[in-house]
Amino acid sequence: MTIQTIATTPFAGQRPGTSGLRKKVTEFQQPGYLENFVEAIFLTLGDFQGRTLVLGGDGRYFNRDAIQTILRMAAAHGVSRVLVGRGGILSTPAVSCVIRKRAALGGIVLSASHNPGGPDGDFGIKYNIDNGGPAPEKITDAIYEHTKTLSAYRISDAGPVDLDRIGSIRLEDMEVEVIDSVSDYAELMAGLFDFDAIRALFQRGFTMRFDGMYAVSGPYAKAIIEGMLGAPAGTVVNAEPLEDFGGHHPDPNPVNAAELIALMDGPDAPDFGAASDGDGDRNMIVGRKLAVSPSDSLAIIAANATAAPGYRDGIKGIARSMPTSQAADRVAAALGVSCFETPTGWKYFGNLLDAGLATLCGEESYGTGSMHIREKDGVWAVLFWLNLIAATGKSVNEIVQEHWARFGRNYYSRHDYEAVDAGAANAMMDDLRGKLASLAGQTLGDFRVQLADDFTYTDPVDNSVSSRQGVRIVMTDGSRIVMRLSGTGTEGATVRLYLERYEADPARHNLDTQQALAPLIAIAEQVSGLKARTGREQPSVIT
Template identity: 45%
Template sequence: MRLHSLVAAAVAILPSATSTGAFSPQPFVVRKHVSDTCLSSAVAEITTSPIAGMKPGTSGLRKKVEVWQGVDDANKYYVENFIQSLIDTAAENNGGKMIDTVIVAGDGRYFNNEAIQIICKVLAANGVKSIWVPQGGIMSTPAVSAAIRMREGGAAQGGIILTASHNPGGPGEDFGIKYNEEYGQPAGEDFTDALYEKTTTISSFKSLEGGDDIDIGAEVNTSFQLTEESAVTIIDPFAEYVEVLKSCFDFDAMRAFAQRPGFTILFDGMHGAGGPFAKRILVEELGFPESSLMRCDPKPDFGKCHPDPNLTYAAELVKKMGLDSDGSSLGCTDATPALGAANDGDGDRNLIAGAGCFVTPSDSLAIICDNWKAIPHFSKAGGPKGVARSMPSSAALDVVAEALDIPFFSTPTGWKFFGNLMGSKEQFDQRDYTPFLCGEESFGTGSDHIREKDGLWAMLAWVSILMDANKDVAEGEPLVSVQDVVSNHWSKYGRHFYCRYDYEAVDSDAANKMMDLIRTELVAGDVSSIGADDSGIKIVSGEEFSYIDPVDGSTTSKQGLILQFEFENGDPARAVFRLSGTGSAGATIRMYLEKFEKDESKHGEAAPVALRSLADRAIGLVQLKQITGRDAPTVIT
């Protein structure tokens, strides 16, 4: 087992550490200095063997941290094998020439800093000339995307991000590595498929032997010369990200609105990478008080919390917003914040809530689209030129896009599928869909300002919407609330009741058996003979979602099983089943439920209540309980 020698270095976000991963939080301070340090080391080529199971999922490769640490002999050199395969793939995509500049950063989870050391040595030994590491080793995924695109005019050809996103961290928990390409977007399937193939044939890797560890807590602009041609430079983690957000929003107007009586916010960083960025933006740039922040100090185990910003795992924030665990209101007081938000481990996901009002990610996306005039990134261009959602997300965005005559796309789950649409002009010289708005039901929202979903961007979009909604409200009058904005949207477009049931760590064979049953009996089979159940719900059709990319023409198949239903009164509904690609062990079955309701008198019903009969019908048809043995979902969001 490798020693955690790296984490003994004093760093800005993570100032002190032991091998247990226990950190004492201190203020984040960017220290700037220019110096060069030579770390004497020799390049070595080390014999290795392929390690099974290195196939990246929806967003990178995620495994239990012990696997990455190489605790078992079978997993020795796990990080080295994966990184060697990754940069060999990147070099092939670069015309056979090794890439010059790479960012290496992580979300601060357990094993983050040791992995940075290992990766930098492999990169340097392979001739990567410039390796950028953020001070302290921590950088949110949106910030990495911004730095790839903007730092030194977009000099970076990629970014290696150490994250398992919303999965837990700490000993015995999850670790992951993903790769973002030169435009800042997650690597596409062509890249990850080629990477995986290399992991199955690898016989050696290059690394450095000897020399001291890199002090990732050193002052910004410090350089460490690892070989004659390769150096690590410590960079400011905030610079490009702050700059790009200022280009998207009116910071001066938001700074004034932050002082408006009655407008208070609460941001939950869930002890992830987004916390320091929230402090920099919300407190230092916009002037909100520090009391607006909770859990914004990164911790390697996320403070024992599950850093997934949903109604279950963000329970503390949810309660402070006057909400129950099903999203229904528990009642509010004058102390309830007007706007609440949470980020996940790497800062790219978001939960949005108002006082006594949970905003589903699908509704949030549709409302941002409908209120584009309030957001300078869109208003300066006359509105979005294209919008997209993942297929399992609700059709709330579709309705708005149709009303506003905006080109609309439904893609497979995974932010990488939005990349070609955002880069259609920049990368492919085709129709320009920017400014572009996109999102997923899995608490991801973003635009073309970077090539990742962006939790803080989503919160600032909502600040902008509320600021615009209250521009004519006199001092002393009640402010237009999040609930008002949501209710007005439903009145205008109707409500898409929406829920997701997650069944985590299901036996993989059982999960696949259930999916095969759906394919055979409900997609390929004849469902016309299946009658309605006692609640009057009838299955109408089944299909398996496949996607043809409108930009490069590539096809992605088997992206979810869709069952269309009809209620007794003729109202349409659907259930979607997928196996998630973001887990580290077993299988996660996701069931997505949606029902459209135009009747305003029914808009106030809690979504889990409105969808309960549909859930029962879908669960029964696919024999979920019988096949998996699960009586209830792990999480409902």
């Protein structure tokens, strides 16, 4: 075994986006493409003497190849030890959990989250730091700078490591420890939730379907929900991670998890439905004929936090991304705790969690989590809901309706215009930004504009400033229109239009969401010219 220095030249466009570097598999398969990015990570991190890295991915196509390459590069860079999930499998929350539990220097997550997988699908790579969370911008910027100037990478010429057998192996001077993918994570969950109460719930005949979407959460859900909590076999479906996710789009929203929604809408609906995404950090919560909006789920978890043993002492604060509805703000106000508004991207929650300013975090994009790790966590959210149902004896529908009756309902929807021409989308956003100053104070339909800006966030912990994080038009009654371009798409640009309207009157809590939001949808079109600018009559996805 020798360590080789291989000459390379930079690839354009290796700037990590909202959640690491995501590209088509075919792009990653170019000789040196993955190696360059990994070299840039190692150059940024510096010294590895005595340090441990965690490595794993969601099992998508190219996962195993990438893991072998990264192991050989880690050995060449003097890393002392790498903990790798068996079969190369670790969900994003599990990576975060293992980094924290084993006091690792950081971890590398291989996933393109909810993006489709397979030879023609997407792949991704993301670095997480020692708190278990995604690297902050100063690190991802430094990685990007290195990708632009690289001339070589270092790699061992050792053969492949057996990823399927638990135990330790040596690679050059480095120890590779293949670990069980689930056990550290399952132990953490057992400490946060009342597993006895949930077991008793299942014993009473409570029924559930968890859809693993042929992605990484399946093994976790099976081990915990069926194994530890005693739900009947078959409760977790599509539980085997497949390299192409069975050809599906592993994103738990009502559009992509259509089979689950159809079941929950039909006569054979179980009591509770849930799904998670490609890398296991997202979640969707479904009651009978009711898909709970992620913004509502965050608010409901916050309002009921003390139902779970891990949160019995109450919460310190809530954080939500700017486009996420303000339902959580109302709960924070009632509890007398702070509510932080951050840019889109889980990484912005890291400082708030580390500083103990927030306990719970959530995003409209089906992400919910807490201070237990530094990633959002799909199975965690599902277990929280199970704990809540077990503690209250109420159904999902009762919990949601009672929440709205107490706090009011924030009608909420997101319209995505996917894979549109990037030039046209950027021009539309530029024109919209140019109009913002003149919008304040204007009357638009039944609404008056209170504030129109491009969101700027100042982190209260390190005072770093993130600007141009999304255009928001806030009305005097709290209703909002938000528009931004996705940072996670891999084809053209994706325009996201977020709509929110508050309704206090319980008699009006069961309107059709799109109808309730129709006046705001019309205003958004009037102000932005979205349809003409993108050449699309309809959004590609409505959630």
